[in-house]
Amino acid sequence: QGFLKEFDNGLKLFVVPDPYTRLIQFDVRHQVGSREDPPGKAGMAHFIEHLMFQMPIDGPGSTRLMLDLPQHSLTFNAYTAADQTHYMHTGTAEELERYVKYTALRLGYDCAAVPETEFLRERDVVRNEHRWRGTGLGAFVYSKMLEQVFPEGHPYRRSLVNIDADLVSITPDDACKFIKRWYTPGQATVVVSGDVDPLEVLALAKKYLEPLPKVDVPPRPPVPPVEIAGVTKEIKAPVKKATAAILFEMP
Numbered sequence: 095q096g097f098l099k100e101f102d103n104g105l106k107l108f109v110v111p112d113p114y115t116r117l118i119q120f121d122v123r124h125q126v127g128s129r130e131d132p133p134g135k136a137g138m139a140h141f142i143e144h145l146m147f148q149m150p151i152d153g154p155g156s157t158r159l160m161l162d163l164p165q166h167s168l169t170f171n172a173y174t175a176a177d178q179t180h181y182m183h184t185g186t187a188e189e190l191e192r193y194v195k196y197t198a199l200r201l202g203y204d205c206a207a208v209p210e211t212e213f214l215r216e217r218d219v220v221r222n223e224h225r226w227r228g229t230g231l232g233a234f235v236y237s238k239m240l241e242q243v244f245p246e247g248h249p250y251r252r253s254l255v256n257i258d259a260d261l262v263s264i265t266p267d268d269a270c271k272f273i274k275r276w277y278t279p280g281q282a283t284v285v286v287s288g289d290v291d292p293l294e295v296l297a298l299a300k301k302y303l304e305p306l307p308k309v310d311v312p313p314r315p316p317v318p319p320v321e322i323a324g325v326t327k328e329i330k331a332p333v334k335k336a337t338a339a340i341l342f343e344m345p
Contacts, residue, residue, distance in 0.1 A: 104280025
């Protein structure tokens, strides 16, 4: 009874019912990642991921999504990778409508809905995360490895260190422009699995997601291939012992 449906606005809905569980898994994958960070705004995609959790669920002054989620899910999380931003929710079937509503909120983001104080606070949270991840020998070596593999200007050549100046420069206007460009129905895939009725999922998607307007956006920048076979590079770092790292291209 599972199905894959693409709505006229471009949003893709993939439903996989599973009669052997009492839980549902609700995932949303947005086609935007760190490789879309604007020049001079490293960390933007990751910050937007955080900012989405500050959306009020029923208009200005109502409960923020971050405070509502723990009351209506067993687990929830999100992450930003180079190529995608992924939101995850695990709960029971009676929470399905709420998860669909969360998705509609993200895709219909109101730039004025998050007060500046909350915007600045969440920006500081992300800055602290990057300070933690961007310090130490591991971050230094990993960033150097990316430099060795990917040439200057390649979208995967991203440094983990010294990006705080970029993060602190992100303004509400910057964030709004980024969201309007990348958080569109045509760049979102919703995957619902577990203890779900496919017809109910479809009805909720028609109620909350299908009415979202279609937004025509330019294609994502291409990711040029790199040639790494048979290449040996050396990174000098104050490690306790020499270490070999083998990199290979994913299929």
